[in-house]
Amino acid sequence: MDRTRRFSRPPGPLSPPPRLLAALIAGVVAAGGLVASAQTAHAADTELARNGGFEAGLDGWSCTAGSGTAVSSPVHGGAKALQATPAGGDNAQCAQSVTVQPNSTYTLSSWVRGSYVYLGASGTGTTDVSTWTQSAPSWQQLTTTFKTGASTTSVTIYTHGWYGTGAYYADDVSLLGPGGDPVQLPAVPTGLTAGSATSSSITLNWAASSGATGYRVYQGGTQVATTSGTSATVTGLAASTAYTFQVSATNTAGESAKSAAVTASTTSGGGNPGGGGLPAHALVGYLHASFANGSGYTRMADVPDSWDVIDLAFGEPTSVTSGDIRFTPCPVSECPGVESTADFKAAIKAKQAAGKKVLISIGGQNGQVQLTTTAARDTFVASVSKIIDEYGLDGLDVDFEGHSLSLNTGDTDFRNPTTPVVVNLISALKTLKAKYGAKFVLTMAPETFFVQMGYQYYGSGPWGGQDPRCGAYLPVIHALRDDLTLLHVQDYNSGSIMGLDNQYHSMGGADFHIAMTDMLLTGFPVAGDSSRMFPALRPDQVAIGLPASTNAGNGYTAPAEVTKALNCLTKNADCGSYRTHGSWPGLRGLMTWSVNWDRFNGGEFARNFDAYPWS
Missing domain, CATH: 3.20.20.80 (Glycosidases)
Structure with a gap:
């Protein structure tokens, strides 16, 4: 708070970054990807992208703010392609986590259509990469390569558009490089029960899921916690109130369906523990x-x-x-x-x-x-x-x-x-x-x-x-x-x-x-x-x-x-x-x-x- 009038500090730095400036910055970062050409995979290379042609809808993919859907036209190959539409402050990013090997080279590519379409990989353990096109009125292939770090076993590959622009399309997303058997989605958690409760918290327990490396806890359909164990305490709840919870399991292949729901209530409590x-x-x-x-x-x-x-x-x-x-x-x-x-x-x-x-x-x-x-x-x-x-x-x-x-x-x-x-x-x-x-x-x-x-x-x-x-x-x-x-x-x-x-x-x-x-x-x-x-x-x-x-x-x-x-x-x-x-x-x-x-x-x-x- 200010000793003078509280609006003396210019609010500019706290406002959303200008779209044009952000786009220019992104372009500079991705410039190397613009001139990259497609590389032929080595004989030992494996296709690691799951459902890269979107023939199974969005299976394996997660799109921000519900921005993505599989469409039958236009497509580059097969019968389906991804259509994702930025809205408001969302850039319509669709991503999936892929299991990789450390100290290995990978080639990422995708066919895209639209304005300001991006393709990239994060969590590489070295230098994250991205490439983009400002305008692709017809199908255009984007390609980039990266090397994983010494301890990297998973990367995230993604596509996204830009704020305030129209829908973009992606198809035949490919990640080629050393890999093993694809990781399967973990089993849906079972045995979810509610344990001890206070006026502001409820403890949940469930059985371990085969193939799971983590779990997500949902309250009324909204994710409220993550954990690597088989219990969690949800806090910040109102006293004397009933809540419904579900749990899903996760690993590098993605997220399972949610468990059966359980309903539990906080106690009447009172006072302020703080x-x-x-x-x-x-x-x-x-x-x-x-x-x-x-x-x-x-x-x-x-x-x-x-x-x-x-x-x-x-x-x-x-x-x-x-x-x-x-x-x-x-x-x-x-x-x-x-x-x-x-x-x-x-x-x-x-x-x-x-x-x-x-x-x-x-x-x-x-x-x-x-x-x-x-x-x-x-x-x-x-x-x-x-x-x-x-x-x-x-x-x-x-x-x-x-x-x-x-x-x-x-x-x-x-x-x-x-x-x-x-x-x-x-x-x-x-x-x-x-x-x-x-x-x-x-x-x-x-x-x-x-x-x-x-x-x-x-x-x-x-x-x-x-x-x-x-x-x-x-x-x-x-x-x-x-x-x-x-x-x-x-x-x-x-x-x-x-x-x-x-x-x-x-x-x-x-x-x-x-x-x-x-x-x-x-x-x-x-x-x-x-x-x-x-x-x-x-x-x-x-x-x-x-x-x-x-x-x-x-x-x-x-x-x-x-x-x-x-x-x-x-x-x-x-x-x-x-x-x-x-x-x-x-x-x-x-x-x-x-x-x-x-x-x-x-x-x-x-x-x-x-x-x-x-x-």
């Missing part, structure tokens, strides 16, 4: 405590009773990598009428006596924090503890922005991060939680770029993300999900973001908040890879972040639209074009930047929250 003692529905606001801007200074004692969580903005680092955090109340020279430190502390105690929680928020737009070393981590813990103890605060809000969190190339598993700034932050927060115990309130306010964008991007870089910050909060959120009181992603200054419907949603309307929040409550594949499924959060852990007024941020949402978003998410009513994957009456509430801007705007944001009929 701590905090918040009301069932809470209003969170940032208080400009260390600086002044056009919104004016608000004394702690003058914060309206509507606010359940008050985040002191900001504790800031003495340097980017020191880990040393300091909080200094706004000086009288900058904030005329500021209370004394003694009065400030007394007002905090009064708010707490009234049931409110007061936190120190670390970071903001200008407060970049990078815990690059364990020494910085330890300094962070000590200095934040000192602030909490001195002012008698209830916990910590993590508002890291900018380049505070970025992922190193190769850091591809949010469950086991390796980037030091991420690993050290997780360790520091766990240490603080352990020090203060169940009463400790831990909240996070990342931008959508750091969370939901982890679903949108794929390609090169971390998660396949096109920016090292893309989805960089995901390992932190996942590691702290049992300790996290609230996640309130900033649904503003974001540009357009892709939802689980594979469509882009724009800020400022109910659909944007519905789509972004549905992702958190449903879970989503990281970088479009269903094997890396980010689990859902509990509804009581999630609040929607919005600017309090047009002055406070780019993406202001009118009260009527906020009400529509809450109606859709909590009551499955007033939903627009985006259809949620459930309804969550236990959604915790709203967060806003800021208390000051809301007071400047006559208290409109808080009034709308107070008037909302949650039940």
